[in-house]
Amino acid sequence: MKILVTAATSLEIQPFIHFLEHNSQQVSNHKYRLSDIEIDVLIAGIGMMHTAFSLGKYLSLHSPHVAIQAGIGGTFRHDWPLGTVVAIEKEHLADLGAEDNDQFKDLFDIQLWQASQHPFTGISLVNDFKCWPLQQNLPLANGISVNLVSGSAPTIARLEAKYQPEVESMEGAAFHYACLQENIPFIQLRSISNYVEIRDKSKWQIPQAVKNLNEELTNTIQQLSHHYSLATKNF
Template sequence: MKLLLVAATSFEIQPFISYYSSTELERKHDVDVLVTGVGMVATAFSLGRKFSEGRYDFAINAGIAGSFNKNIEIGETVVVKDDRFVELGAEDNESFLSIEELGFGISTYFSSFTNSFLESLKAVSGITVNKVHGRLSSIESTLNLFNPDVESMEGAAFLFACREVDIPAVELRSISNYVEPRNRDSWQITLAITNLNDTLIRFVEHLSKDE
């Protein structure tokens, strides 16, 4: 199986890369790693260029995220079943018109692969933003409009690109912080990365058993 592992930054998936290169997983799966850079524009461009070079059987987006949902634990790894470009649309005074309502496209994209391992993870709804939330008023407005569980800066762009070329895709996120007025002292990035990579390793090993 030829897999594409996509991340915004190399440090988010470095433990997996080190493990993969030192075990028999390297013989079982041909894994390409694509580090796109942060943000939806960098992600979409990098994936478009990568997909023009060849075909993949499957793509995985792995990274950390913030959670609006306090029922998700810090450090927990979740599968994002749907992800939305929440800024894609227009303001209408105090209201927001989505790109669907404007009649110009769609804003929500879906993970298109599942198996028994993924079904053991909590499935959540995500949003993709250019500016992560850190102000109470904008957090409350976003919750009222979209009721998301998690947010990232790349997820929907990844799912969009995979959909365009018909490649099965899944988005995995580990929670580094709750979405609240910005407080980096409360973030648990190391824990999130450790758990993300543990889940990623077990997921790819499970793919080997499915073959």
């Protein structure tokens, strides 16, 4: 069984890479074997452009049974403590479109895309987790992906009014799109490093977010290893 683990930067999943280096067999560069599963680690780059290119290149050569994207992100929900790890259920492309005077219109608004055209459900890239092999126990979140991280009150207010987002990242929509197009069961794990507000990095908690993310990622991989080991024995 082959699992793809992808992240924008190695910093976000360095503890997980250390886990693989000490607990699995390294088959080749960025490829590991843990029990009955093969794990490919893909550092895709920051933003949707890099993610789309890296995933497209990888998926043209490989067919993973499941895919995991792991990363940190911001949240619009101040009732979620920093460091909370969530699974993204829906993704939206939140800055792809046109400005119409003082309004932003996405590609659905200007009818360059039609609602529910494949692989969209409505205007969302939805993970229903129906094919995900494990029970999904993390809080589910509504995500937006942007090229420009939000840091002003008008932008934040516009995004909240239009998409009701809970989590913001720069890569999630590209990952959802690729997996939905290729019919690959997937999960996007996001650990909250900051609140989406006027930019103040002194309030961010990146080390704690990375720690919690990697604990969840490692636990997920171990559960998948156990799941596929049982499946192989029962085959």
